[in-house]
Amino acid sequence: MxxxxxxxxxxxxxxxxxxxxxxxxxxxxGLSDRAIAWLFITPTIALLLAxxxxxxxxxxxxxxxxxxxxxxxxxxxxxxxxNYHRVLTDSDIWxxxxxxxxxxxxxxxxxxxxxxxxxxxxxxxxxxxAFWTTVxxxxxxLSPAVVGNFWRxxxxxxxxxxNYIVSYVTGVPPSSFEMLGxxxxxxxxxxxxxxxxxxxxxMLICLAGLRSIPDYIYEAAEVDRASAWRQFWSITIPMxxxxxxxxxxxxxxxxxxxxxxxxxxxGGGPGSTTEVASITLKREAFESWRTGRASAFAIILFVAVxxxxxxxVKALNKxxxx
Amino acid sequence: xxSATSAHSVVEPSATTKRIAGIIVVLYAVITMVPLAxxxxxxxxxxxDSISYPPKVVFTPTLEGYCNLFTTRTRQTPEYIxxxxxxxxxxxxxxxxxxxxxxxxxxxxPRFTNSMVxxxxxxxxxVFLGTLAxxxxxxxxxxxxxxxxxxxxxxxxxxxxxVAIPIYLMYRELGLSDTALGMILLYTAVNVSLAVxxxxxxxxxxxxEYEEAAMIDGYTRLQAFRKVxxxxxxxxxAATAIFCLIFAWNEYAFAVLLTxxxxxxxPPFIPTIIxxxxxxxxxxxxxxxxxxxxxxxxxxxxxxxxxRGITFGAVRK
Numbered sequence: 001m002x003x004x005x006x007x008x009x010x011x012x013x014x015x016x017x018x019x020x021x022x023x024x025x026x027x028x029x030g031l032s033d034r035a036i037a038w039l040f041i042t043p044t045i046a047l048l049l050a051x052x053x054x055x056x057x058x059x060x061x062x063x064x065x066x067x068x069x070x071x072x073x074x075x076x077x078x079x080x081x082x083n084y085h086r087v088l089t090d091s092d093i094w095x096x097x098x099x100x101x102x103x104x105x106x107x108x109x110x111x112x113x114x115x116x117x118x119x120x121x122x123x124x125x126x127x128x129x130a131f132w133t134t135v136x137x138x139x140x141x142l143s144p145a146v147v148g149n150f151w152r153x154x155x156x157x158x159x160x161x162x163n164y165i166v167s168y169v170t171g172v173p174p175s176s177f178e179m180l181g182x183x184x185x186x187x188x189x190x191x192x193x194x195x196x197x198x199x200x201x202x203m204l205i206c207l208a209g210l211r212s213i214p215d216y217i218y219e220a221a222e223v224d225r226a227s228a229w230r231q232f233w234s235i236t237i238p239m240x241x242x243x244x245x246x247x248x249x250x251x252x253x254x255x256x257x258x259x260x261x262x263x264x265x266x267g268g269g270p271g272s273t274t275e276v277a278s279i280t281l282k283r284e285a286f287e288s289w290r291t292g293r294a295s296a297f298a299i300i301l302f303v304a305v306x307x308x309x310x311x312x313v314k315a316l317n318k319x320x321x322x
Numbered sequence: 323x324x325s326a327t328s329a330h331s332v333v334e335p336s337a338t339t340k341r342i343a344g345i346i347v348v349l350y351a352v353i354t355m356v357p358l359a360x361x362x363x364x365x366x367x368x369x370x371d372s373i374s375y376p377p378k379v380v381f382t383p384t385l386e387g388y389c390n391l392f393t394t395r396t397r398q399t400p401e402y403i404x405x406x407x408x409x410x411x412x413x414x415x416x417x418x419x420x421x422x423x424x425x426x427x428x429x430x431x432p433r434f435t436n437s438m439v440x441x442x443x444x445x446x447x448x449v450f451l452g453t454l455a456x457x458x459x460x461x462x463x464x465x466x467x468x469x470x471x472x473x474x475x476x477x478x479x480x481x482x483x484x485v486a487i488p489i490y491l492m493y494r495e496l497g498l499s500d501t502a503l504g505m506i507l508l509y510t511a512v513n514v515s516l517a518v519x520x521x522x523x524x525x526x527x528x529x530x531e532y533e534e535a536a537m538i539d540g541y542t543r544l545q546a547f548r549k550v551x552x553x554x555x556x557x558x559x560a561a562t563a564i565f566c567l568i569f570a571w572n573e574y575a576f577a578v579l580l581t582x583x584x585x586x587x588x589p590p591f592i593p594t595i596i597x598x599x600x601x602x603x604x605x606x607x608x609x610x611x612x613x614x615x616x617x618x619x620x621x622x623x624x625x626x627x628x629x630r631g632i633t634f635g636a637v638r639k
Contacts, residue, residue, distance in 0.1 A: 033462055036543055040458035044451045044514050045470070051511035052477040055488030062488070069491060118350060124335045126344035134625045135351045138358070140632075141621045142614060145574030145589040150361050150610050153603055159373040161360050174375070196354065204629050208637045246633065257481040260574035264593055278575075281483045286579060291487065298484035309479040313472055 056302070063295035070289040083296035093297065095272065096280040102187060103262075103276055104255045107194045108248055114195065115202030116244060120236075122203070123210045133207070140200045148264030151193045155179040155265075186266050186274045193261060198254075202247040209243025210236065242318055249312045253305060277301060358614075364607035372603040387604025389413035390597065391430050391612075395422040430609055433591040437613075439502050440587060441570035444509035448566045449559060451510070452517025457547060459518070460525040461533075471519070475634065478515040482575035490579060502585045508576055513566040516634065520565065523635030524558025525551065561627035564620050571617065588613050 031039070063084070066077045087093055118136065122129050139147070154162040157178045167174035179189040213235065221231050259278035262268065268275035268283075275283075281301065285294035335343070364372050366383040395417050403423065409415040417424050455474075459467055489508060490499070498504030532554065533546040541549065552559075571588075578590040592609045596602060621628075629637055 031543070033543060037458045037462035037464055040454035041464060041470070044455040044474070044518060047451065047507075047511050047514060048474065048477050051489070051508060052480070052485065055485065055492055056480075058492065059484070059488040062491075069487075069494075118347060121343040121347050124340050124343035126340040126347070128344070129347070132344075132347050132351045134622065136347070136354060137625070137628060138618065138621055139354060141568060141617050143572030143574065143589050143617075145572075145578075146592055146610055146613060149593045149606065151357065153364070153601075153606065154357055154360065156373075159375055159377065161356075161377050164375075164377050196357070200354075201632060205633060205637060208629055243637065246636065250633070253479060259481070259483055260589075263574075263578075278481055278483045281481070282579075285483070285487045286490075291491075295487055298481070298487055301481050301484050305479050305481060306476060309476050312479075313475065 059295040059298055062292050063299050065292045067292045067295075068289045069285075069291040079292070083293045084300070086293060087297045087300060092272070093277075093280060096275050096277050099187070099272075099274065100256060100258075100276045103190060103194075103258065103274075104252055106191045107198070107255055108251050110191065110195045111199045111202045111251060112244060112248060115199045115247070116206045116240075118199070118203045119206035119210055122207055133204075137200045137204060139197045142197070144197065144261040145264050147193065147197055148261040151189075152180065152265055155189055157181070180266050181270055183270055183273050186270060190262055190265055190274055193265060194255065194258075197261070198251060202244075202251065205243050205247040205250075206240060209240035212243070213239045246312075249308070253308050253312060256305060256308065257301075361607045361610050364603055365611045367604050367607075369597065369602060369604055372607075384416065385412060386416050387602075387608035389416050390602055390605040391595065391608040392428055393417070393424045394426050394428050395420075396425045397421060398423050429586075429591065430588075430595070433586055433588050434612070436502065436581075436585055437571060437587040437589075440505045440509060440585070441567050443502070443506040444513060444570045445563050445566040447506065447510040448513035448517045449521075449563045451514050452521050452562065453552075453555070453559060455514075455518045456521035456525050457551065460522050461530070471522075474515045474518050478512060483579070486576055486579045489576070493580060500581045500583055500585045505577070505581060505585055505587070508580070509570040509573065512573075513569055516569070516631075517562050517566060519634040520562045520631060521555070521558055523630065523638070524555050524562075527558075528554045557627075561624060561631065564624050564627075565631040568617060568620060 064078055064080060066079050068074065122133055151162075154160050155178075157163055158175050160174075160179075162179065163174040163177070166172065166177075177185060179185050217235055217239075218231060221235060226234070257278055258276055259282070262274055262276055262279060263282075266274045268279040281294060281297055284290050284297060288294075363379075363381075365387045366385070367378070367381050368384050368386050371378050371381045372387075389412070393413060398421060400421060403418050403421065406418075406423070409418060414424060458464060459471060464470065493499040493504050496504075498507070528551060532550050533541075533543075536546040536550045537543065573587070574589040577587045581587065581590070588609075592606065592613060595606050595609055597605060624631065
């Protein structure tokens with residue numbers, strides 16, 4: 001207290017001494033809060049405008065043309081909505097969307113079931129649970145591309161560890177099935193890797209949900225003689241639900257955009273059985289070089305993700321309010 | 323006292339429950355670690371051991387994978403190899419035993435260096451910009467703050483390939499294709515959204531009273547920010563930086579489309595490692611192991627902040 005009083009005195013003395021000459025430092029130091037707020041926020045907004053929004057506007061412009069990035073000097077023609085029409089009526093693109101939907105559905109289902117179960121078990125607080133939780137979390141921190149690449153090794157038909165373990169357990173000869181090469185198994189090989197990698201993510205969020213439930217609610221239920229089963233369905237699940245939803249929405253958005261892991265595992269093959277939307281987009285844009293049409297497809301994907309993101313942020317705020 | 327104990331035991335799981343839960347979780351953790359352990363083991367195998375059937379769990383460890391990762395080799399006649407002097411290094415010896423000589427360094431190290439330069443550069447920028455913006459949003463009444471925050475977040479939701487099309491064209495015009503600067507700017511833009519969201523959460527937790535007290539003491543707003551808020555936010559800034567670092571380190575989609583040579587990072591490079599006649603799996607495994615070690619270290623350092631990081635600060639413990 002005394003200390004601060006003296007500093008106030010010092011400050012006013014200093015102020016009196018320096019009030020006449022307005023130095024540059026003082027001018028910056030004395031900026032109004034409003035000026036500081038804008039000074040602090042503007043660089044970030046400017047960077048995002050330059051690297052995200054300007055290119056987005058450029059892409060919108062290109063989506064109405066027949067532009068091809070490998071022929072930059074060709075005459076640019078406006079084709080109106082033709083690109084959008086082509087994309088939305090292209091059966092290949094609809095097949096890619098179905099592949100994406102299949103992938104998103106199964107990965108979310110598996111990850112939510114396994115992730116929630118794991119979180120529930122970890123929340124039993126057995127000895128050493130903190131250590132084992134950290135171990136379980138490791139896969140989700142790794143690079144999806146590098147993960148995809150080394151799973152390709154595990155999936156090798158003759159020499160791969162995965163095939164060996166499956167044949168050891170089931171008795172099927174290890175060279176009789178190809179996880180990445182067969183039309184029926186390839187989608188599942190991707191779902192397995194994604195589940196291996198991202199279950200910890202769902203687990204971690206569910207764990208936070210379970211830990212947010214106060215003990216006294218269970219104690220009250222115990223007093224009312226509610227069975228363990230009843231407690232689980234009427235307390236645990238409803239109270240952890242916003243967290244589960246958050247995990248599901250986030251995984252949904254991420255897997256909707258999935259590119260790197262699938263690219264490294266199957267590259268969309270065999271044929272186009274695992275060709276998810278991002279891979280189709282990459283082929284259109286950087287292999288067929290139909291930049292205009294690819295831009296139209298990209299804009300359509302933007303709108304879809306943006307819609308999901310909107311729902312996501314709303315759910316996020318709901319969780320925050322608790 | 324006794325009533326408190328019994329009230330507690332209602333929600334405390336029984337010893338049997340705990341034991342069963344523990345066994346299942348440990349089993350899951352062990353199974354989930356098998357692929358990583360296998361990659362680590364493969365990096366110390368010789369190429370024939372790496373593709374043997376049944377897969378070899380017991381093998382003689384060799385550094386051949388690491389040697390092959392860092393070098394390029396050419397095949398030579400045994401007579402020529404005999405005519406050479408004594409081997410210069412362990413790698414020299416291993417290579418010669420395969421009737422080859424080391425021709426020069428491989429591209430792995432330059433790619434690894436690129437990854438470090440780009441990851442650290444973009445992390446520094448993203449955290450720097452993010453801290454300023456987060457402070458701005460946390461402490462001042464910014465018009466349309468919620469919309470701006472949503473805008474910042476939404477830029478991270480965009481599918482990378484969709485963003486890459488116009489970026490590819492823009493970088494081609496500006497001469498930023500395949501440059502470290504281009505990648506640093508791009509990753510900064512992607513990471514700054516995470517940085518703003520996370521850091522806003524951390525700064526929100528620092529009581530305003532601290533700054534107000536400092537300002538009464540004669541600090542200007544900027545001084546209070548530098549000398550009061552920043553030291554308080556150190557943990558949050560460090561955690562945010564590690565998250566940005568991990569993202570930039572792991573990123574593949576932009577890297578594979580926008581870099582091809584001098585600025586290429588490790589993730590697009592590792593899958594291209596091939597040996598003579600098929601994949602050189604030990605070299606790939608060695609490259610993967612070296613690439614993953616920093617991530618393992620960071621994950622352990624970050625374990626308390628992970629939840630916050632992956633939910634953009636929405637969920638805190």
